[in-house]
Amino acid sequence: MESEIGNKTDSSATGTNRSEPVENIKIGYIGGGSRGWAYTLINDLAQCTTIAGEVVLYDRIFESAKRNERFGNWVQDREDAIGDWEYTAVEDRATALDNADFVVLSTQDPPPETMAHELDIPADYGIYQSVGDTVGPGGTVRAMRTIPVYRDIAAAIRENCPNAWVVNYTNPMTICVRTLYEEYPDINVAGCCHEVFHTQEHLAELVGKYRDTDQPSRKEIDVNVKGINHFTWIDEMSWHGEDLHPLLETHLEEEIRNRSFKPGALDDESYFVDNELITYELYERFGTFPAAGDRHLAEFVPWFLTADDKTDVQQWGIRLTPSKYRITRQEDALSKFHDPMNGEEEFEFFESGEEFVGIVNALLGFDELKTNLNLPNRGQVSNLPEDAVVETNALFTEDCVTPLAAGALPRQVHNLVSSHVENQETLIEAGFTGDADLAFQAFLNDPLVSISMTNARAMFNEMITAVRPYLEGHWNLESASVIN
Template sequence: MKLAIVGGGSTYTPELIDGFARLRDTLPIGELVLIDPAVDRLELIAGLARRIFAKQGHDAVVSTATDVTAGVQGADAVLLQLRVGGQAARNQDETWPLECGCVGQETTGAGGLAKALRTVPVVLDIAEQVRRTNPDAWIVDFTNPVGIVTRALQTAGHKAVGLCNVAIGFQRKFAAHLGVDPELVRLDHVGLNHLTWERGVTLLDAPNAAGGREVLPQLLAEHGAAIAADLHLPEPVIRRLGVVPSYYLRYFYQHDLVVEELKVKGSRAAEVSAIEAQLLEMYADPALDTKPELLGKRGGAFYSEAAVQLIASLLGTDGRTTVQVVNTRNDGVLPFLPDDAVIEVPAEVDAAGVRPLPQRPVEPLYAGLIAGVTAYEHLALDAALRGGRDRVFDALLAHPLVGQLELAEQLTDRLLAHNRDHLSWA
């Protein structure tokens, strides 16, 4: 089996390598190609990848490529984990919205729109190269904003699915609270990428078994304080709602408070850049043959486990149908959204593809916000595909965190000023 990672020069790639090495019985990789235009970083990451595989007794061949078409040749699956503009662009996304009193974040609000505008054309170009070279390959997108990028891929007819680590993170944390194997925990997870709620938690008798026992009330009763502290949300609110929101919901539920905190704290991008510099120094050590503990502060916990599970099911390596949380086409699952919206819900996954599971009606408190952000994502994708200041303005005006004419005008001006080098039409 051959896998390719576009963005393989990322400092985060060793997290994936560690999972591939540990879980080789689930996903038997024979060859891994790391694809990235940054040659120096690419060779550095590839060297560490080879040492991690060797340490684990894994005989996979690790190769590198700077050309996408060459790198994806013969790949069974292609993972996308790229950041157009790097941490410098992310730092801007997290900074200039604060000047307008809006949250500065790489996937939420105006900063998230900027990232989408930079990213969608690049990802679609990569996907076309994959389709021309290897049309049967699955494209697994981990590139943010995952919902918009996955919608762009699926709208263009690509064999693609989106993946995020929020759900598997909740699964692992809930399992730890319950003292059980994570595979016995199934989530009633609903919403959009980075806009989700856990409306139920089922404890199964066996992995992928039917039935099970609802344990969310127990989790909230016994561990509500710890869950709320992890999300930085008030515990009484979580107890009253009876659900566990994604930590991204804090940008909506406590927007003004978060803005004031970010003005004092500074951007996450600056923090990540400092971590990356340290990681690159560590990766250069020829004696290093394990994933450094520092990498855990980089973000994306459990992504490797989620990626292994998803790819193994899509490629049929275990011959089973599994239930996993993915980003995929709505097709009536949430009837208040258009069919071509991309939702994040549990789905059956196997060699036949991805089939989102039916969902019970979504409560108005959540459905209203989901519908509003879906409308924004539709306009954001239109702006990314066709360009134009008016389309950028429309997307910002539609966003629930903006919604005011003067504010949308200010944000549009700043977005364009900071992203002209990445927007061919600007």
């Protein structure tokens, strides 16, 4: 994979001129029983005429992959499906990966009960998490579970399809991508997240609201992205050359300052409600605009989730996602597969906004694509460590991805971000050596772990005990001084 740092986005230099469709593409899908992203992929591929082939679905729960096989082929049989794809579920991961051209990673190996433990145990110690999948005590232990899984995936890719292009959608994004490169340095992988898309959509809404024009597409909003996944920042933003910072200031004065919520006021709202109070508070304090949802941003800093009661966090316009939802949503999501096939609900194609098809098209030479990606730092963010996985813009062209230089983070934003980068790098080192004591250092240094050393150690032990079956054989738990 070419990964030179660049600034140019001139398509005249890329030679992208393919016009004939490319057939017989093989996509190996690890996590092929996905209840979320697989649905979107099936929708998008069925509307695509530039590429065609086979999607081979592998999942640790074979029946889940078979469900997606049935649904994918059912969608392809519709008269309004213009794509040409066949879906096949397999019980062997090597079969899914063998000679794959592209690999999709959208997988959660342990059952959702593990994430429930990672939310509930910290809550018993007064530490609340709005998501629990990236940072915080939950995100740290999830990383410990994830590193062995992704080392194994990287080794399997190296063995079965070493030249494939790999797209990761799994969280914790940074840990997943960093593990893949650490295990297999020559891997061609990019981590994709749509949080920045939502920020572009918000900026497009401001254009429609404060300018005499219809709301533009998010793709018309040009942003300079820098940071790490779920803690990205934008210091340049424009629409057809117009700087959008004045619109942020107007929106802050006219809308955001008037928003306030009392504890319990959002009890009837979606668990994913986002009133942008945290985004704009960070923007006002640090002068750079965060490019992730409030529920993610809240977990990277110590100020918004610190509360005597969990409903107190609602003053910031968000809700906590309870562990029960993490468990039950998996089953609730099945209806969108079953109901259309059973005739109980109409299926309609939709515009997903995701960019996997665009990525494939660009890599095959149809067109170029500029988007935000998670890749090893080769100078994209000049004041973060080399090789640490950062999120910036990058340019896809034929058989090439070029990360684009984003510049340095402002000093105090760097201060916020760099502590998480060091924790993530520590977790990678710990995961590859099995050193649970080293992992505990990262656990202690997380901003949300603001309790006594005694309680922090007790919490860590409880969390490790709850997920121990997924750590044994990979982590040296018996010899760790921190483990009772």
